[in-house]
Amino acid sequence: MALGFSAPPQPPASISKVVLDNGLTVLIYENHAxxxxxxxxxxxxxxxxxxxxxxxxxxxxxxxxTKGTQAKSAEEVVSQIEFAGGYIISxxxxxxxxxxxxxxxxxxxxxxxxxxxxxxxPSFDYQEMERQKEYFLSGIKSRGDDPxxxxxxxxNKYVYGKHPYxxxxxxxxxxxxxxxxxxxxxFHQKYYVPNNTVLAIAGDIDSQKIIPKIKKEFGGWPRxxxxxxxxxxxxxxxxxxxxxxxxxxxQTHVFLGxxxxxxxxxxxxxxxxxxxxxxxGGLSSRIAYNLRDVKGLAYTAYSDITGSAGMEPGxxxxxxxxxxENKEAAITGLLNELQKIRNEPVxxxxxxxxxxxxxxxxxxxxQGNEALANYLILCxxxxxxxxxxxxxxxxxxxxxxxxxxxxxxxxxxxEAYTLVIVGQ
Amino acid sequence: MITSALADTDVFKTTLPNGLTVLIKENHTxxxxATTVLYKxxxxxxxxxxxxxxxxxxxxxxxxxxxxxxGEIYSSVQKHGGMLDAYTSEDYTYYSLxxxxxxxxxxxxxxxxxxxxxVFDPMEFVSEKKVIIEERKMDLDSPFVSFRDENLKKAFKVxxxxxxxxxxxxxxEGFTREGILNFYNTYYQPNNAILVVVGDIQTDSTLKLxxxxxxxxxxxxxxxxxxxxxxxxxxxxxxxxxQRVTHPIIQVLFHVPPNDTKDSYALQVLDYILTGGxxxxxxxxxxxxxxxxxxxxxxYYESLDPYIYSITAELKEGVSSQKAEADLFNxxxxxxxxxxxxxxxxxxxxxxxxxxxxLQESINDQAELLATTxxxxxxxxxQKYAQEIxxxxxxxxxxxxxxxxxxxxxxxxxxxxxxx
Numbered sequence: 001m002a003l004g005f006s007a008p009p010q011p012p013a014s015i016s017k018v019v020l021d022n023g024l025t026v027l028i029y030e031n032h033a034x035x036x037x038x039x040x041x042x043x044x045x046x047x048x049x050x051x052x053x054x055x056x057x058x059x060x061x062x063x064x065x066t067k068g069t070q071a072k073s074a075e076e077v078v079s080q081i082e083f084a085g086g087y088i089i090s091x092x093x094x095x096x097x098x099x100x101x102x103x104x105x106x107x108x109x110x111x112x113x114x115x116x117x118x119x120x121x122p123s124f125d126y127q128e129m130e131r132q133k134e135y136f137l138s139g140i141k142s143r144g145d146d147p148x149x150x151x152x153x154x155x156n157k158y159v160y161g162k163h164p165y166x167x168x169x170x171x172x173x174x175x176x177x178x179x180x181x182x183x184x185x186x187f188h189q190k191y192y193v194p195n196n197t198v199l200a201i202a203g204d205i206d207s208q209k210i211i212p213k214i215k216k217e218f219g220g221w222p223r224x225x226x227x228x229x230x231x232x233x234x235x236x237x238x239x240x241x242x243x244x245x246x247x248x249x250x251q252t253h254v255f256l257g258x259x260x261x262x263x264x265x266x267x268x269x270x271x272x273x274x275x276x277x278x279x280x281g282g283l284s285s286r287i288a289y290n291l292r293d294v295k296g297l298a299y300t301a302y303s304d305i306t307g308s309a310g311m312e313p314g315x316x317x318x319x320x321x322x323x324x325e326n327k328e329a330a331i332t333g334l335l336n337e338l339q340k341i342r343n344e345p346v347x348x349x350x351x352x353x354x355x356x357x358x359x360x361x362x363x364x365x366x367q368g369n370e371a372l373a374n375y376l377i378l379c380x381x382x383x384x385x386x387x388x389x390x391x392x393x394x395x396x397x398x399x400x401x402x403x404x405x406x407x408x409x410x411x412x413x414x415e416a417y418t419l420v421i422v423g424q
Numbered sequence: 425m426i427t428s429a430l431a432d433t434d435v436f437k438t439t440l441p442n443g444l445t446v447l448i449k450e451n452h453t454x455x456x457x458a459t460t461v462l463y464k465x466x467x468x469x470x471x472x473x474x475x476x477x478x479x480x481x482x483x484x485x486x487x488x489x490x491x492x493x494x495g496e497i498y499s500s501v502q503k504h505g506g507m508l509d510a511y512t513s514e515d516y517t518y519y520s521l522x523x524x525x526x527x528x529x530x531x532x533x534x535x536x537x538x539x540x541x542x543v544f545d546p547m548e549f550v551s552e553k554k555v556i557i558e559e560r561k562m563d564l565d566s567p568f569v570s571f572r573d574e575n576l577k578k579a580f581k582v583x584x585x586x587x588x589x590x591x592x593x594x595x596x597e598g599f600t601r602e603g604i605l606n607f608y609n610t611y612y613q614p615n616n617a618i619l620v621v622v623g624d625i626q627t628d629s630t631l632k633l634x635x636x637x638x639x640x641x642x643x644x645x646x647x648x649x650x651x652x653x654x655x656x657x658x659x660x661x662x663x664x665x666x667q668r669v670t671h672p673i674i675q676v677l678f679h680v681p682p683n684d685t686k687d688s689y690a691l692q693v694l695d696y697i698l699t700g701g702x703x704x705x706x707x708x709x710x711x712x713x714x715x716x717x718x719x720x721x722x723x724y725y726e727s728l729d730p731y732i733y734s735i736t737a738e739l740k741e742g743v744s745s746q747k748a749e750a751d752l753f754n755x756x757x758x759x760x761x762x763x764x765x766x767x768x769x770x771x772x773x774x775x776x777x778x779x780x781x782x783l784q785e786s787i788n789d790q791a792e793l794l795a796t797t798x799x800x801x802x803x804x805x806x807q808k809y810a811q812e813i814x815x816x817x818x819x820x821x822x823x824x825x826x827x828x829x830x831x832x833x834x835x836x837x838x839x840x841x842x843x844x
Binding site for chain 1: 453454455456494495498499502503504505506507508522523524527551554555558559561562564565567668669670671700701702703708712715718738740741767770771774775776777778779781782784785786787
């Protein structure tokens, strides 16, 4: 019984792209559901571009953006936008830095002015920097308290070797202490330029009327050539590496996996389907269902290879939280699942269900302005086309059982993996 | 002026003959639909010594009904691209299913069946108790969870709000299938539930389907009321806990009235003035200007019975806990001495308004907002809420600070690093 009608998602006519003279890429998505606007600026200035001895630099630069500009103190930056009931945040990732501002549609001018100011003219005030460094150091210390964080960082160390992804975003105590104000300024000058930046705006706006406003705030930002550093190649491990980190706790945390794939890998969509069947599709995934529901070994159990795939290789990571006495059984169970998906084709029902899940759920990720702005950036950075949401079902529907088995054999390695155990 | 997009658009409400409250709202932005069922039972309804029942029932609601065998609820939703969610709070238990709109019938069929036809298979029962015990162990691994549990036990002497929602390991182990089934039969009745549907659907045909699937469920007996009243706290309560943390943490709990009282609206505004953003009183003064704490946050949320308003802060390296505590209370006291400034009130109200708008961006959020508003206030109150907040004055905020943020009304907990 079909209820209601299926309205298509917002047509691409609501989306537009403009590149300013200085190279700034502007992406716009009109969404008139609520009187809100969301602006996200994404700069290719992530932790992968900082040197090892300054680990945490890019994350610190990102954090410092909202801590004061040439014209405004840190307090002034936030007080206006907070008074209006909006917010402005900045953060970083391995690949990039982003500034995000949301406000009422009546405060669009304010939001544009804010974002351009923090992006272009951060002051990197010395005292703010010291304060922020302390905050980082406190976080680095607390990192050691959380078994999941400890495990993931240890895992990354062995999987990535010399590649920048081996180190945590917020760096280490020694490297943070070594960062100077000059380092922040240099990094900012090098990478924060309009031709290295994408600005996405989603919300209750007029695509035409907003362009002159954007030009007013961003037009004066000078273009500058950027040389993004080359990143080292990483090879997959050939042997098992096993490490234990001792930590008090009721549970034992198990991390098992190895190097993964890049987003542009031709098997990406095949592996998305594999992920849902194996371990990323919630409690009906094989790993969760068998190890949690059937055997009662774990409260949490999942695995994923596509979630971390980016311009750089991600990782295949399976995680389980178990009681210490169940550790061996859980690991054996997990490895059996990896073997099984390599050796036997998945069931037709599993395949169809996983595909239906991916396609059906893709719409849920498009709710709200933040999601729409991020969608624009994703489509732009990975060259997907703004009608990606319409093409996505085809990509997924093409995946066959043979594709999955072939991809499992090629990309899952129960014979050569890194195993990190955090617990007793 | 606070606007609520939900209040302005049509929300259809009706009550079926068996007492089930039904709310339907059309939203044609994306071809998806969210259904939620809120049962008016939470940890508040449990007897001390037997806490964790509501939470265990929540888990069992996924473990097999007459029409849906174990695992089928998950798979039925997942394979159509949907998502499931559920949680147990102090006051209610909440279930949410989201699907592409063309599969609305599946969501409704699941909710109609598990409302009264949950099987409670004995083996599943045993296995799920184990899973919850693992969940409880995970909680115990987190110093913050056990800290809050201890604080609540100190702040509440008799009211069930003092108990953890999950229950203790001993309590969970002690539950029998009969006892849990009895709990389910008492509280999982149509007259004790609210059903909400939001999405790309038509109201008329949706209502017709709801009547078809839920209409035949007979009305159940009225569940027992919670009559326990927490006696007034007469003096400050204190506790100290040592756990695996790197810096001391203070958590202060103040007894406050539940929502939908005049004072509670003023407290919501007060809450934002204290910790709503970087220019709020406590963050500006105690995190940024004088670095006493590395973070400070607060939480005041809706409750049926009087609950607590909590303020939590982590001490900066090298700061004495006595000084920090004194500074924190001095800062709070300043709001009692002088009412907040005009721009503080305006800013707090703007934040509350924008917060309400942000809560309406997804259909799941809209459905949850409708369900909880209906539960705590009655849906008609959506517009009243906006007016109540708008009417709060600087003097109102000062008044509630003077009335509730006082020494004898507070419980002060300190979480200290083990080796100090």
